[in-house]
Amino acid sequence: MITVILIMLVGIVVGIWLRTKPKFVLVNDKLITYAIYLLLLLLGISIGSNKIIVANLPILGVKAFGYYPWCCFW
Amino acid sequence: MKGSLIILSFFSVGVLLGYAHLLPEFLIRDNFTEYALYLLMFLVGIGIGSDPRSLQTIRTMNLTVLLVPLTTIIGTLIGVSCVSLLISDISLKDIAAIGSGFGYYSLSSIYITEIRGESLGVVALLANVMREIITLLFTPIFARYFGKLAPIVCGGATSMDTTLPIITQYVGKDYAVISLLHGTILTVLVPFIVTFILV
Numbered sequence: 001m002i003t004v005i006l007i008m009l010v011g012i013v014v015g016i017w018l019r020t021k022p023k024f025v026l027v028n029d030k031l032i033t034y035a036i037y038l039l040l041l042l043l044g045i046s047i048g049s050n051k052i053i054v055a056n057l058p059i060l061g062v063k064a065f066g067y068y069p070w071c072c073f074w
Numbered sequence: 075m076k077g078s079l080i081i082l083s084f085f086s087v088g089v090l091l092g093y094a095h096l097l098p099e100f101l102i103r104d105n106f107t108e109y110a111l112y113l114l115m116f117l118v119g120i121g122i123g124s125d126p127r128s129l130q131t132i133r134t135m136n137l138t139v140l141l142v143p144l145t146t147i148i149g150t151l152i153g154v155s156c157v158s159l160l161i162s163d164i165s166l167k168d169i170a171a172i173g174s175g176f177g178y179y180s181l182s183s184i185y186i187t188e189i190r191g192e193s194l195g196v197v198a199l200l201a202n203v204m205r206e207i208i209t210l211l212f213t214p215i216f217a218r219y220f221g222k223l224a225p226i227v228c229g230g231a232t233s234m235d236t237t238l239p240i241i242t243q244y245v246g247k248d249y250a251v252i253s254l255l256h257g258t259i260l261t262v263l264v265p266f267i268v269t270f271i272l273v
Contacts, residue, residue, distance in 0.1 A: 004115050004235045011119015018124050025124045035114040036240055037084045042107045044088020056196050
């Protein structure tokens, strides 16, 4: 977790340095979009191949799904 | 809207691929997801650093920013209490404990398994994983129809790492610091609140 924040801080420093080069900034936004897609693909893969989640989904998943809409609309 | 659909498709394809075991072993190991997150956080950092406005939020911030995690806590507990009316075989206390994971599935499921047993632990795992996934999938829609803070609150403790990139992308870079702070505060509070509820 801390690693993640440190990496972000390094990115921020690089970003400050890149303020003078606007082309990189535009490219960066696109890269972020693609990286998000990649992350979600990988997340899907790790969930789909997780035997615990898949095995329990029909029984327990329905209950777990009930929590979600209520928690998030606040 | 389009963003959510594309995200949803990538996720669904991933789930199917993972389920059908169509991929070589090395992709399935958790490390890959971690590295993708590192890459993403680096890029998000660049995005934040290159936009002078986003760092300015730190200067204009005061204690009112604490209202965001507070709202998440209260909202989650209210929501989860309503849900407990629909689910009769899990007690309100247990349901509140699950909700207090705020998306932090790894830690909360371990705590809950230890105090209440594996069955509830798995429900906690699934519920909090779903919270994170649905934040990732529906942030574009939430940002549009429920306001800029909605995805942050939805992400809960995950708004500091896994959902921060998508929040930054669809809500705005100026909200990144709020999201980070919100996530950090909740992440720290999860073990305390869960233990407090269950003991």
